[in-house]
Amino acid sequence: xxxxxxxxxxxxxxxxxxxxxxxxxxxxxxxxxxxxxxxxxxxxxxxxxxxxxxxxxxxxxxxxxxxxxxxxxxxxxxxxxxxxxxxxxxxxxxxxxxxxxxxxxxxxxxxxxxxxxx
Amino acid sequence: xxxxxxxxxxxxxxxxxxxxxxxxxxxxxxxxxxxxxxxxxxxxxxxxxxxxxxxxxxxxxxxxxxxxxxxxxxxxxxxxxxxxxxxxxxxxxxxxxxxxxxxxxx
Numbered sequence: 001x002x003x004x005x006x007x008x009x010x011x012x013x014x015x016x017x018x019x020x021x022x023x024x025x026x027x028x029x030x031x032x033x034x035x036x037x038x039x040x041x042x043x044x045x046x047x048x049x050x051x052x053x054x055x056x057x058x059x060x061x062x063x064x065x066x067x068x069x070x071x072x073x074x075x076x077x078x079x080x081x082x083x084x085x086x087x088x089x090x091x092x093x094x095x096x097x098x099x100x101x102x103x104x105x106x107x108x109x110x111x112x113x114x115x116x117x118x
Numbered sequence: 119x120x121x122x123x124x125x126x127x128x129x130x131x132x133x134x135x136x137x138x139x140x141x142x143x144x145x146x147x148x149x150x151x152x153x154x155x156x157x158x159x160x161x162x163x164x165x166x167x168x169x170x171x172x173x174x175x176x177x178x179x180x181x182x183x184x185x186x187x188x189x190x191x192x193x194x195x196x197x198x199x200x201x202x203x204x205x206x207x208x209x210x211x212x213x214x215x216x217x218x219x220x221x222x223x224x
Contacts, residue, residue, distance in 0.1 A: 044204055044215040045161065060212040062119075094160055102167060103208035104151040108160040 002026035004034070004095050004109035012085050012116050022078040022095030022109060029053065029071055033098040034078045035105060036069065040091040050098060051078050085116045120144055122205050122216035131224045135193040138219045140205035142186045149209040150188045152181055155218075156201045164203075165190060197223055 008020035022034060029051070036048040049059040049069045057069050068081045078095060092113050096105035121143040130136045140150065148168040153161035163172045165181035168188060180191045192199055200223050205216040 044217045045206075046215065047213045058211070062212070099166070102149060103213050104163065104166050104206065105153075105161075106163050106166075106172070108162065111160050 002097060002107045004097060004107060006093060006095055006109045006112040008093075008112055008114070010113055010115060012089075012114060013118055014086055014116055016085055017081060017083045018085055018089070018093075018114060020080040020093055020095075020112060020114075022080070024076050024078070024095075024097070027097065029073045029076060029078065034071075035096045035098050036078075036080045036093065037096055037105065037108075038089075038091050038093045039111075040088070043091075045094070048080070048082075087116050090114060090116045119212060120146060120207050120210050120214050122207060122214055124203075124205060124216040124219045126217070127220040127222065129222045129224055130195050132197055133194045135191065136195050136221065138190040138192075138203050138221070140183075140188045140190070140216050142188070142207055142209075144210070145185045146207040146209035148184050149207055150181075150183065151206045151208065152190045153204045153206065154199075154201045155204065161204060192221075195221075195223065199223070 003025045005023050033052045035050040037045045039045040051069050051071050071078045092111040094111045095109045097107040099106040123141045150168045152165040155161040169181045182189050202218040202220045204218045
């Protein structure tokens, strides 16, 4: 059974760094890519970046200067770090499993709500 | 970035047929996918590569289109279909989503 679960702080101070963890089960990070997708309340999702199955990474150019994605395959975890957070970074952050090389998302975690506020 | 435009909302009665549209700012071939998001839940995949039904999704859902114009059809609509529907393209980096169409049942 494929599962993804995000964890991390719900509240981050402006200008601080967000650190999130995605813990997966039911599939191997060496066989599937995992993306991070965020969604402001009431708006459409935004693809942030991807950890490829081979360990390479890809980032949305709008976030690339602030974003880092890494993984620990032994723990079945993918990590997101984004610095210089502002209030418009508030939203729900999801990790997703990516199917094949056609870049769509067949499983999603339940999401973690992140609020950027002082 | 490729912009995907969706109508904000639709209201239909159970048993009717409804089509939800998504228009891309440039051709995305058939690299268009559809998701359903119920309130308070994560999105779930309905249709991939424009017209392929995801496993476990009822056959009431179907997708069509290519190039810049795409359609998600529900026929017939059921009460449980109340949700927001998003399209997503994977033709050009960064992969983008539409703003969503909120489907309400009368």
